Amino acid sequence: MASIMGSPICRLPACPTASSKGASSGYDADPVDPPTSRHARDRRAARLWPCAIALAFLAAVAVAAGRLSLSTLGTPFPGLFVDPHGSYSSVRFPSWPAADSLRFPDRLVFVDGIPAGTPRDAPNDFVLPGIRRAVAGRYEGGAGDVELVFSRAGAQIPVRRAIRVVGVDEVAFFFGFYVLVGLSILGSGVAVYVIAERRAAARAYALWAVGAALFFCTFYDYHTTTAIVPLFDVAALAVLLGFLWLAWAFPAPPRAGRGALRSALVALSVAGAVIAGVLIASPRLPVDILALRVAVVHLNVLAMFVLVGALGVRVRASTGVEREQLLSAAYGLVTIPVLIGVGLLLAQVAGRATVHLLLPLLAPLIPVAIGYSIIRHDILYTRALLTRRLMALPLGLMGLAAGVLAWLILRYAASVHGIDWLVPVVFGLSALILVVIFGQRLMTRLFFRAAEEYRPTIEQLSERIASLRDEDAIRAELSRLILRWLPTEGVDVLAPNALATAPGLTAAGRASLDAGRHVRVAAGPGRVEILVPMRFHGELCGVFRIGPKSGGALFTSEDVALLDTMAALGAVALHHAAVIGEVENLRRVQVDASRDERTRVVDTLSAEIAHELGHPLRYFKDLFQERPAGTPVSNEELDFARLQVERMDRMLTTLETLEIPPPRQEPVVLRRTVEHALLLLRETFQAQSVTVENDVPEGLVLQAEHDPLVQVFANLLRNAAQAAGPGGSVGVRAYRAGDVWRVDIWDNGPGISEEVQPTLFRVWGVTTRRGGKGLGLMVCTRILRHLHWDIDFFREGDRTIFRITIPVHSTAAS
Incomplete structure (x- = not known):
């Protein structure tokens, strides 16, 4: 892996992005912490408490409103809605006859001649x-x-209306359908409040979402039982203030006049709270507040157009990526309020109530617009990882709402044309299933493109990197394939020691990378980079550094899954390329070193054979030159001399082949082997008057090879004689100790100095004899290692002992 341990490599820029197109639009870019920081996680956890309270409150309201709405089933009403104060409401169901002569806030004063108005002392x-x-x-x-x-x-306006009975259709639409819409809006508000780091916009949108959810949950009760009217009044004011705060805060507060505008909004919020209190207490007030109620309706329309105007100003002043962000949200935040506002104005002027039927269809498009701008451009700095689970709830609510709406449409058709009741049910279920299926496909195409690119990308990557052997080429191919399907500003392939170049990476983030988990880091306001580890066999061999997605879009779970797979394949390819490179380098080194190795083998074998030939040559010198004249040579001595000549011949053969043959396993009488070694050293012992003891049992037979054992004992006994000095004693003793045989070669010399002991058995080790080369013990060690025997030395009393340990299974007989 040494070749990937350098600086950042393989930086491939993507196409130019919006970040370079222009300057700031004039609103603040809120500072945020990296999404992986502990402070950011703590803040998000703290935000869950108000969300939990809001969810619990709205759930209780929905349950209470549901019980109240069910109590209205079967109750008579005149085919139109009036509000709690008797004012005509332009809200109507499609099957109800129109009342074009009426418009809000016409007050109902008589019912079949019976006064329906309120007394003067309680006009509200x-x-x-x-x-x-x-x-x-x-x-x-x-x-x-x-x-x-x-x-x-x-003036009085008489209207004759057929008495109708509240049925399932009215309750299902004005309560069931409206509540589903309200809960979906509330869910979007909670999500934005928790994850958005642009806090002013998050709070403003949460206020609007809670108000809208409360409005939809209490809408039906406001026109029927009037049990929770105060909550409806609060909802109307919350929606109004939510639009105004969004106009100031979305996507971030303006720099110019920021404080003054905020102070004005605070004052309006206080005034709204006062108005809400007045509306709640209105039944007990002696003054008619009809004008105030009408003003609240018109102010809601005005607040929508204030939001539209504020967004228009921001879009006109913005450039570059900020303009793209605003436009992605402006289509919904401008178009929907305009349609709702125009519809409400028509309802006030002409009495047309179409907008109330479209209201639950149009209102959810506001969170859809904000959600789209968050996903595509992360306009509120959520830094979230987009997963299919996050989209499951809104998609399910959307499918359920579509099913209810389809069921209601077919119910209406069934009542007109006499269709069987089962048809609306089947049609509603089909609409629910179709919305969920096609919604999933649409989400995949819009947001989860990586899911469609997974199979072809992996196949192409596998084919490409299988043919590449150069690590730089592998990295370039990985970067090219990532940029092909992931719209990002650029891709780096970092080595582990180059992670310091990744801005915002903390120690905890580095630990996550080492553990194989991806890390998202803040690269600047509204910019998130993702680091994906490349690991092989638990080792971090590289990191994908993926720049922010084009326009600041959110990374998705499919993006991360595909990047993880590519990182794993890339790590394997880099590892294999590194291994192949190391093998090639090793092969070249081996080829270059083979000549030197053969030379060293020749030198070692030559020195070893020259060292070993000294023993038989000295024996021959003693046999033929230094004995008294006329002394005959015994047959035993001639036989031994012949054996030594054969042994020397085998040594020369080893030198010619440049290979030390493996030992032959054959029965060897250990005492006879020791005696042969003593014969080879006879001249040495006689010259120094050294006393020799041979305490090897007669019947001890080993599985070994005769010639190498002679070398072992000759070298050890020769060293012992030299260590004992003139008049000294040496000996060989063999005995069994448990499951091993021990053969001790001893001398009564002064022992081995401490500085020599650590290198005693090394190749070309030290020698204590002048002119010696340190080959004797090296030869002994090599031979005994091939036989799987052990050798060691120690001092015992006045003796130095070299002990050979032989496993019992190496003996042939005893």
């Missing part, structure tokens, strides 16, 4: 329950219709 009291009782009384009396008289600017 809730009259809707009394109106419902009056209509119910007429219905129970057998009447099929009822005359309603509304008042507008002192």
